[in-house]
Amino acid sequence: MTREVLLIGLDGATFDLLDPLMEEGAMPVLRDVIGSGVRATLRSTVPALTPPAWTSLVTGRGPGSHGIFDFFRKDGESSPLFRFLTSHDVACPTIWSFANSAGLRSTVLNFPLTFPPPKVAGHIVPGGFVPWRQLRLGCHPEGLFDRLRTLPSFNARELALDMTQEAKAIEGCEEAEYEPWIDMHIRRERQWVDIARYLAEKEPADFTAVLFDGVDKIQHLCWRFIDPKMTGALASDWELRVRDKCREYFSELDRRIEELLDVVGDEASVFIASDHGFGPQVRTLFVNAWLRQTGRLAWQPGEAPASVGATALGLNQMARHVFQMDWTRTRAFAPLPSGNGIHIVHADQTHPHGVSADEYKAFRDDLASDLLQIRDPESGEAVVARVWTREEIFTGPNLSLAPDLTLELADGGLISILDSPDPARRRPLPTGTHRPDGVLVLAGPGVNKGARIQPLSILDVAPLLLHALDLPIPPNLEGRFVSEALDPAVLGTRPPRYSDDGPVHTPEMVAAELDAEAESEILRRLQALGYVD
Amino acid sequence: MTYTREQILAEVLELLNGVARDWEFEGPVGANTRLFADLAFESLDLVVLGSKVQEHFRQTFPFPQFFADIGQREVRDLTISEWVDFIERHVRQPVAAASRAAGASEGV
Numbered sequence: 001m002t003r004e005v006l007l008i009g010l011d012g013a014t015f016d017l018l019d020p021l022m023e024e025g026a027m028p029v030l031r032d033v034i035g036s037g038v039r040a041t042l043r044s045t046v047p048a049l050t051p052p053a054w055t056s057l058v059t060g061r062g063p064g065s066h067g068i069f070d071f072f073r074k075d076g077e078s079s080p081l082f083r084f085l086t087s088h089d090v091a092c093p094t095i096w097s098f099a100n101s102a103g104l105r106s107t108v109l110n111f112p113l114t115f116p117p118p119k120v121a122g123h124i125v126p127g128g129f130v131p132w133r134q135l136r137l138g139c140h141p142e143g144l145f146d147r148l149r150t151l152p153s154f155n156a157r158e159l160a161l162d163m164t165q166e167a168k169a170i171e172g173c174e175e176a177e178y179e180p181w182i183d184m185h186i187r188r189e190r191q192w193v194d195i196a197r198y199l200a201e202k203e204p205a206d207f208t209a210v211l212f213d214g215v216d217k218i219q220h221l222c223w224r225f226i227d228p229k230m231t232g233a234l235a236s237d238w239e240l241r242v243r244d245k246c247r248e249y250f251s252e253l254d255r256r257i258e259e260l261l262d263v264v265g266d267e268a269s270v271f272i273a274s275d276h277g278f279g280p281q282v283r284t285l286f287v288n289a290w291l292r293q294t295g296r297l298a299w300q301p302g303e304a305p306a307s308v309g310a311t312a313l314g315l316n317q318m319a320r321h322v323f324q325m326d327w328t329r330t331r332a333f334a335p336l337p338s339g340n341g342i343h344i345v346h347a348d349q350t351h352p353h354g355v356s357a358d359e360y361k362a363f364r365d366d367l368a369s370d371l372l373q374i375r376d377p378e379s380g381e382a383v384v385a386r387v388w389t390r391e392e393i394f395t396g397p398n399l400s401l402a403p404d405l406t407l408e409l410a411d412g413g414l415i416s417i418l419d420s421p422d423p424a425r426r427r428p429l430p431t432g433t434h435r436p437d438g439v440l441v442l443a444g445p446g447v448n449k450g451a452r453i454q455p456l457s458i459l460d461v462a463p464l465l466l467h468a469l470d471l472p473i474p475p476n477l478e479g480r481f482v483s484e485a486l487d488p489a490v491l492g493t494r495p496p497r498y499s500d501d502g503p504v505h506t507p508e509m510v511a512a513e514l515d516a517e518a519e520s521e522i523l524r525r526l527q528a529l530g531y532v533d
Numbered sequence: 534m535t536y537t538r539e540q541i542l543a544e545v546l547e548l549l550n551g552v553a554r555d556w557e558f559e560g561p562v563g564a565n566t567r568l569f570a571d572l573a574f575e576s577l578d579l580v581v582l583g584s585k586v587q588e589h590f591r592q593t594f595p596f597p598q599f600f601a602d603i604g605q606r607e608v609r610d611l612t613i614s615e616w617v618d619f620i621e622r623h624v625r626q627p628v629a630a631a632s633r634a635a636g637a638s639e640g641v
Binding site: 115130133136161 | 548551552555556574575577578580581582584585587588596597598601604605
C-alpha cells in the first residue's frame with residue numbers, strides 16, 4: 001500500500017540560519033522534526049541556482065540530462081538570443097511524472113518549471129516566473145483557479161509573481177518597504193498551505209509538494225538582518241524592526257510546516273529540502289566590463305549598459321542586452337546575471353569573427369586563466385575562486401546548451417552583466433546570495449532516527465522519494481540510494497526496487513514537434529502521390 | 534480545418550479575455566488593444582502568453598527573435614493584431630486540410 005509522501009521545499013534554506021533560529025526557539029516544529037528524523041547537508045548543482053537545482057532534485061538527473069542550466073536557454077547552439085524556460089524544456093521525467101505513470105495522484109504547488117502545467121493526475125499550481133495575471137492559465141486541471149478563488153485567503157497577485165515585488169529581492173527597495181514586503185511573504189506562504197489543505201480535503205494526493213520561496217527572497221534582501229555573524233552590527237530602530245520581522249517570517253514558516261504535517265498525518269514520509277544554501281555577497285564582479293577591458297567584448301557605440309549605483313539588472317532590460325553588443329568584436333559574453341556563465345561566440349556565418357573550432361580550446365583556456373587573476377581592488381584577493389569548463393560539471397545530451405565556462409566567485413556571489421569602469425567593486429552593504437550547501441531533513445515511519453548522514457548530493461533525493469512512494473528506481477538516475485537514512489528493519493521488508501527504465505518521457509512540445517514531423521511526412525507522401533500541391 | 538486569421542484572432546481574444554477578467558482591466562479587448570499600454574503587460578506576461586500559444590498550437594514559434602525585435606522598437610509595445618500577424622505568419626497548418634484534400638482527390 002502506498003503511503004503519503006510530503007515534500008516541503010524551503011528555497012535557499014541553510015542550516016547556517018536554521019540552526020540558530022531553532023536554538024533560539026523560533027522554529028520549534030522544525031527542531032522536533034529533525035529530532036525525530038535525520039538531517040544532512042544537501043550539495044546543490046553547479047551553478048547553485050533555483051531552476052537547475054530543483055529540477056535536479058525532482059528528476060534525479062543533472063542539468064546536462066534535463067537541460068535546465070538557468071532561467072533562460074540559448075535559442076540555438078550559436079544564437080545570441082535566449083528564451084525563457086518552461087515545463088516543456090525539462091527533458092527528464094519528474095517525481096510527479098513517475099507517480100502519474102504508476103496511477104498515483106500529485107499535488108504540486110509553487111515549483112519552478114511547472115508552467116505550462118504537466119497534465120498529471122492531481123493538481124498543479126505553478127511557481128517560478130508565472131505572472132499573477134496569467135496564473136489561471138497555469139493551474140491544472142482546468143477550473144482549479146476558480147475553485148481556489150473561493151478560499152478566503154486567496155489573492156492571486158500575492159500568490160504568483162508580481163514583478164514589482166519580485167525585483168526588490170535583488171534590486172533592493174526603500175527602507176519603508178522592507179516590513180510590508182516581508183509581511184507579504186508571510187501571507188503568501190499561508191496561502192500555499194491553505195491551498196494544500198483545501199486540496200487534501202477535497203481530493204487527497206499520494207504525493208504532495210509545496211515550495212516556500214520566501215526563504216530565498218528574504219535572505220537575498222535581508223541577509224545582514226538575519227545572519228547571526230552580522231546582526232550584532234544592527235543599531236537603528238529600523239534595522240532592529242527589520243531583524244524582528246525576518247524572525248517573525250521564520251516563526252510563521254515553522255507554523256506552516258506544522259500545518260502541512262497535520263494535513264498529511266503521522267504515517268506520511270516527510271522530506272524537507274532546499275535547492276541551495278545561502279551566504280553573504282560582499283562585492284560585485286562586472287564580468288562583461290572585464291571582458292570589454294580585456295578585448296573580448298565590445299558594446300555598440302553609446303550602448304554600454306552602465307551600472308550607475310545599481311549592480312543588478314531587471315528582466316526587462318535583459319532581452320535588449322544582446323543588441324547592445326557589437327557582434328563583430330565580441331567573442332565571449334555573459335548573457336545572464338543568474339548562472340555565472342560565460343558563453344563563447346562560435347564562428348559561423350552569422351558571427352564570422354567568432355572563435356573558430358581550431359582556436360576554441362586555447363581561447364577558452366586563456367580566458368579561464370585570466371579570470372582567475374582578477375583581484376579585489378581593496379583587499380587584493382582573488383575575485384574568482386574557480387572556473388569550470390562545461391565538460392567538468394555537466395554530462396548528458398544537453399551539454400551544448402551549457403555555458404562554455406561557469407564561474408565560482410570567491411564570495412560565493414553572482415556576477416553582474418552591466419558595464420562598469422571597475423570590473424570588481426565592493427558593495428556598500430553585504431546582501432545575501434546562493435551557496436552550494438542546502439538542507440535535507442527526513443522524517444516519518446521508516447527513517448533511521450538520529451543517524452549521522454554525510455553530505456548528500458541533490459541528486460540523491462529522487463531515489464528516496466521514489467522509494468517512499470513505493471515506486472521502482474530507474475537505472476539512469478544519477479544519484480545514489482541513501483540506504484543509511486532509512487531504518488534497516490524497514491529496508492529488510494521493503495528494499496528499493498529497480499526498474500529497467502523509467503516512464504517514457506516525451507515533453508509535450510517535443511511530442512507536438514514529432515507530430516508535426518509526422519504530418520510533414522504524410523504531406524510529402526501525399527505530394528508524391530499527386531494528391532496535394 | 535485550417536487556421537484563418539479570423540480564427541487565430543478569435544482564439545487569442547478568448548485566451549486574453551479568459552485571463553483579463555482576473556485583473557482590474559475592465560475595457561474591451563480587441564484587435565487594436567495594445568498589450569503593454571492598455572493591458573499593463575510586463576515583458577514576462579508576453580513570454581508566458583507565448584508559451585501558452587505554443588501549447589495551444591502544439592508547435593514552437595520564433596518568439597525570442599520576435600521579442601527581441603519588439604525590444605528594439607522606439608515604442609516597445611504591440612497590438613493584438615500584430616501578435617496575430619506573427620502567429621499567422623508562423624503557424625503550421627494542421628494536416629487535416631491535407632487529408633481532406635487527399636480525400637477529395639481520391640473522390641475524383
